[in-house]
Amino acid sequence: MTIQRRTFVLNAAVSLCTGPLATAALAAGPGYPGKPITIVYPYAAGGASDAMTRQIADIIAKALGQPVIVDAKPGAGGSMALQQVARASADGHTLVLTASGTMAVNPYLYDLKYKPVEDLAAITILVDIPFVVVTKPDFPARNLKEFIAHAKANPGKISFANAGVGTQAHLTQMMFMKEAGISANVIPYKGGTGAIADLLGGHIDAMIDNAAAQVPNVQAGKVRALFVTTQERSESLPGVPTAQEAGLPAFVTSGWFGLAAPKGTPQTIIDRLHTVIAQGMAQPETRKKLLAAGWMPIGSSPAEAAARARSDLARFGQIARQIELKKD
Known part of the structure; x- marks a missing residue:
């Protein structure tokens, strides 16, 4: 079977x-x-x-x-x-x-x-x-506020991936960027697997993904999680703040x-x-x-x-x- x-x-x-x-x-x-x-x-x-x-x-x-x-x-x-x-x-x-x-x-x-x-x-x-924004471990921004500041200082230069055009991850990414007032080099993949592989390989800077797919990578220290998008923290990622806690009080999805x-x-x-x-x-x-x-x-x-x-x-x-x- x-x-x-x-x-x-x-x-x-x-x-x-x-x-x-x-x-x-x-x-x-x-x-x-x-x-x-x-x-x-x-x-x-x-x-x-x-x-x-x-x-x-x-x-x-x-x-x-x-x-x-x-x-x-x-x-x-x-x-x-x-x-x-x-x-x-x-x-x-x-x-x-x-x-x-x-x-x-x-x-x-x-x-x-x-x-x-x-x-x-x-x-x-x-x-x-919950969606989570994660970066490669050596990315210079270590939290949401630093990510926003880095993006504003380098408009359109952060390579920021999602699982595909029109996916909810993509639309949530657009909501986040609008709320944060930033631009980035948005890279849509055909599914999350390729984006994760490139992030782990250091070929892109960041991605937005569902938290369930990133739990093992966050726990193993292979990526750095900046925030989750839900009202409350994810019980599987208790150390990762919500967007509200991290500096975007109106962003919940x-x-x-x-x-x-x-x-x-x-x-x-x-x-x-x-x-x-x-x-x-x-x-x-x-x-x-x-x-x-x-x-x-x-x-x-x-x-x-x-x-x-x-x-x-x-x-x-x-x-x-x-x-x-x-x-x-």
Whole structure:
């Protein structure tokens, strides 16, 4: 079995008969799930978000008594996967990992044949994603204030990478530079892997990335973290200040990963999935693993998840227009 398709087969009988998930597993009545559930993963297999998705698959499988398959379908910034699920049967057996990027940024980057917010039914926001700005260890600026001062003294000269044009990292980078009043040599990569490799090799000065991807590098001293973008510090990077603490009091933002189903999926199924996921994520061991990996567990309600997607769609649309983002 390849890494793209891995089935989580667990002892369903024990899980359904006892424990806090048992009630939720019966909430939507008999018959669901009637077969294995697939979570379509919109990126290449491997990496932090893939591992997180498999944790969620594990939670669902334990609670509902069916295997849960994580199926990687990368392409067009995640749009291919969301399009597939938007067109799937609305029976709760096909789900998709969503993100602030795929739901709120991609509509301004691609000519989509579907509307993410309208054609998918939100189940929950799984985790918040703190972004972090990191530099190579020998970069002359050792903190945010020094970074801003260095950028102002050397306009357009800092090589400042992101994971790709139109990604949320890119738009967050633009928000940061506007708030700080600086310019830089912004370098978009085709994914974060190449940018990280060049940063570790000393070929670029800095990059913005999701904190989960940078935790090992920060902890090993391979990069210097200047700040995280969230309201509170990341528990996986407790020594890294927030932007507010470091000198930009108005700069707060984060990404997120969520889970959704095709539009028209019965609300009883949506609610059932939300309940088992939220309860599973609240378990101390699961929460500990998510926090250690750099994620901030949320488990929001379907209504809250839908509202956040709509809000981000409007917010990032404003930024996309400001930087004149062009559609592919």
